[in-house]
Amino acid sequence: MIELDKTDHVIVRALMRDARVTSKALGEKLGLSQPATWRRIKRLKDSGVISGRRLRLDREKLGLGVTVFLGVKLATKRRVSLEDFERAVSAIPEVLSVEHVLGLYDYRLKVVATDIPDFERVLRRRIMTLPGAGEVEANVLLSEERRPGPI
Numbered sequence: 302m303i304e305l306d307k308t309d310h311v312i313v314r315a316l317m318r319d320a321r322v323t324s325k326a327l328g329e330k331l332g333l334s335q336p337a338t339w340r341r342i343k344r345l346k347d348s349g350v351i352s353g354r355r356l357r358l359d360r361e362k363l364g365l366g367v368t369v370f371l372g373v374k375l376a377t378k379r380r381v382s383l384e385d386f387e388r389a390v391s392a393i394p395e396v397l398s399v400e401h402v403l404g405l406y407d408y409r410l411k412v413v414a415t416d417i418p419d420f421e422r423v424l425r426r427r428i429m430t431l432p433g434a435g436e437v438e439a440n441v442l443l444s445e446e447r448r449p450g451p452i
Contacts, residue, residue, distance in 0.1 A: 303348040308333070312341055313350065320354040365413040367420050368442035371428065372406035376435035383407075385432040395423045406438065417441075 305313070308331060315327055328338035345351045360368065375382055383401075390399050390410065398411040410428070414420035428434060 303344070303350060305350070309341060309345065309350075312338070313345065316342075316351065360413055364415050367414045367416055368445075369412045369414070369420055370440045370442065371408075371410040371412055371424075372438040372440075373408040373410060373428070373434060374405070374436040375407045375433040377433055378407065382433040386434065389431045390428070393423070393427050395427070406436075 311331060312327065315322060315330070324339040324342055325335040328335045331338065333341075342351070360366070375386060386408070387399065387401070390396055390408070395412050395414055396410050397413055400409040401407065402409050412420065412423060412428070414423055424437070424439070429437065
């Protein structure tokens with residue numbers, strides 16, 4: 302595990318806000334030279350603290366106006382059932398994330414659709430037909446506030 306100092310935390314927060322910022326511009330804000338800032342960013346990347354850059358898409362502009370979180374309880378919980386379910390659900394393009402969780406449900410899925418009728422189609426034809434799928438609870442996203450995280 303890498304030890305992060307105050308400057309490292311500032312760098313991580315700045316990159317979380319805008320991953321495209323140059324090491325020169327970031328260094329100027331921090332009072333560091335471009336090479337010193339670049340070395341710190343490289344150290345953060347090499348240690349795995351920074352693992353890549355993500356592209357954030359506007360789902361509404363892409364015609365995906367509905368986001369639903371699904372809690373899925375499997376009908377059976379054998380190892381084969383878990384693997385079959387995970388493999389099958391990962392192939393559904395409308396499913397953005399699959400999380401194996403502890404609690405009332407076995408999995409939490411983040412699903413996008415153009416509208417509620419489209420979501421119903423995805424639910425009935427794709428998700429409810431998955432191997433091992435049992436009880437499902439849907440929560441429709443009303444609004445979302447993106448936060449940079451704890452650092």
